[in-house]
Amino acid sequence: MSRSDxxxxxxRVLHWLMALMILTMLFVGAGMVSTVETKHDWLLAIHKPLGITIFVLALIRLGFRLTHPAxxxxxxMPLWQKLAAHASHWLLYALMIALPLIGWGMLSAGNYPVTLGGGLLLPPILPSDPLVFAWLREAHRxxxxxxxxxxxxxxGAALMHGLIRRDGVLQSMTGGRTPD
Amino acid sequence: MTDETGARSRPPTHTAWRWALIGLAVAGFAAAFGYVAGWLAPGRLTPHRLVNAVAANGGEHAGFRRNHAKGVCVAGRFEASGALAGFSTAPLFAAGTSTPVVGRFAVPGSNPYAADSSVPIRSLALRFDLPDGEQWRTGMNAMAMFPVATPQAFYALQLATHADPATGKPDPAKTKAFFESHPETAPFLAWVKTAKPSASYASETYRSINAFYLRDAAGDRHAVRWAMVPEQPAEGDGGPAAGDTDYLAADLGKRLAAGPLRWHLQMVFAVPGDAVDDATRAWPDDRRMVDAGTLVLTSSQPQADGPCRDVNYDPTILPRGIETSDDPLLAARSATYADSYLRRTSEEAHVPGTKHPGEDKR
Structure with a gap:
């Protein structure tokens, strides 16, 4: 089951699982800071443990990616598209790892307990500092x-590969057979 | 299996529709995100709008909290009696436990230079630092109930009491119209008529106002509100000298120099039928009370460089054994305090687009 294409x-399992988690995470984050309704509380309760889960999975995924070439x-493919593909992939990896770390660091600097629910508590990774908090909070946004x-x-690019170019790039992640 | 060249050997048909499908997918996700983030929902009451409305009444003061801006830091400890241990698993209630506390007394309003006598209400915020890193944060007010039950009504109250630029005072017609259309404000209005600005932080009873749940070891939960009841009696000597607008911090410093100040954390238990999600409705006085322990305050510090300065007293930061209720004000407090905290720390950090502290005038 290890075809070269x-x-x-x-x-693939990690990709689709994390795609779902990250999208959820982005919507939860955007929603929780723009509402004063009670959903603010439960969205926040989802955001922190989900973020840490994404962080751990991203490290596993990065390690796997470095040992198993794509x-x-x-x-x-035009050179600019290849460059854009590589740059955006590494940007996605960087953000998957950086955003949870910044969130964790910002709560630490803001002097908040980093609670994951159920009494689970992460240690602070930065000393308490309101200025660092402010910069990290803005960076997080x-x-x-x-x-x-x-x-x-x-x-958009994945759909373009699948629907317009039909070059097997989308299928390399869906695992389906390329059209013939 | 088809190789790459094979896959491209047949050009796609209906290319325009395929592009349209891609565009629709991208635009759909973008629109959904824009809606959730509030950009495409201009009518939504966001934390930012609510804080703007509160701060507008006392002016924006860079670097300060957007409400309860005038205050003073205190430090001390909480000594548990053990009487509450059967109702909550929170370790700070176990008999003989002493928990360090960083607190803050304050006066409501967004103006850090307001006269102490400008409002008949004082507040006390506390952060209990549990040994395992958990925290309990609470923001209490010396009043019997809250004027409104929901964040939307609180927002409307701010708008209805905005100072009219022409007169510098709220428009009486607007204020009257608000209270008439919000009958839930009646108990608060009746209470506030009798309330007088106290001469000391030390003699006030500070209440959680919102209800919470305690969770016991068996997993059962108990609806409660709490009150910090002072050991210090109210002063009968007529209070501060005329014209003194900053007597509260001075009085506190003088008292603490003479010795610690003490309050009892009285946990008040609801009976079935008591409003657990409505802060406008006080519970009757005959509810069961449990003395959870003694708050002992030993020192005070100016808020400009005191340990309370960088604390967001978000009342939803709770240890195991204490949980939020369905009171809609709690989530709104959490969301707006976070907004206020980011504003003042960003101003301290000189994040571009923020006013620098000290630029505002009294």
């Missing part, structure tokens, strides 16, 4: 928006 099954891109924009580009 598809991702390893483990990579299928090559089609040879006839803007990098999350960047994450969402990168997701849109990623999804």
């Amino acid at each position: 598809t991702f390893h099954p483990f990579a 299928p090559p891109l089609p040879v006839d 803007y990098l999350a928006w960047l994450f969402f924009l990168t997701f849109l580009a990623h999804m």
Whole structure:
């Protein structure tokens, strides 16, 4: 089951699982800071443990990706598209790891207990400092928006490969057979 | 299996529709995100709007809290009696436990230079630091109930009591119209008529106002509100000298220099039928009370560099054994305090687009 033109099954499972989690995370984050309703509380209760789960999975995924190369891109893809593909993938990896870390660090600097629910508590990773909190909190917001924009580009490009170019790139992650 | 060249050998049909499908998917996700984030929902009451409305009444003061801006830091400890241990698993209630406390006395309003006598209400916020890293944060007010039950009504109250630029005072017609259309404010209005600005923080009873749940070891929950009841009697000497607008912090410092100040954490238990989700409705006085322990305050510090300065007293930060109720004000307090905290820390950090502290005028 390790064809050279598809991702390893483990990579595919991680990809789709994390896609769902990250999208949920981005919507939960955007929603919880823009409402004063009671959903603010339960969205926040989802946001923190989900973020840490994404962080751990992202590290596993990065390790797997570094030891299991991705299928090559089609040879006839324009250079700029290849560069954009590689850059956006590494940006996605960077954001998957950086955003949870910034969230954790910002709560630490803001002197908040980093609670994951059920009495589970993470240690602070930064000393208490309101200035650091403010900068990290702003970074968390803007990098999350960047994450969402990168997701849109990623999804648009994947659909373009699947529907317009029909070059097997989308199938390399869905695992389905390329059209014949 | 088809190889890459094979896959491309047949050009796609209906290309325009395929592009449209891609565009629709991208636009759909973008619109959904825009709606959730509030950009495409201009009518939504966001934390930012609510804080703007509160701060507008006392002016924006960079670096300060957007409400209860004038205050003073205190430090001390909480000594548990053990009487509450059977109702809550929170470790700070176990008999003989002493928990360090960082607190803050304050006066409501967004103006850090307001006269102490400008409002007949004082507040006390506390952060209990449990040994395992858990925290209990609470913001209490010396009043019997809250004027409104929901964040939407609180927002409307702010708008109805905004100072008219022409007169510098709220428009009486607007204020009257608000209270007439919000009958839930009646108990508060009756209470506030009798309330007088106290001469000391030390002699006030501070209440949670909102209800919470205690969770016991068996997993059962108990609806409660709490009150910090002072050991210090109210002063009968007529209070501060005329013209003194900052007597509260001075009085507190003087008292603490003479010795610790003490309050008893009285946990008040609801009976079935008591409003657990409505802060406008006080519970009758005959409800069962349990003395959970003694708050002992030993020192005070100016808030400009005291340990309470960088604490967001979000009342939904709770240890195991204490839980939020369905009171809609609690989530709104959490959301708006976070907004206020980010504003003042961003101003301290000189994040671009923020006013620098000290630029505001008294």
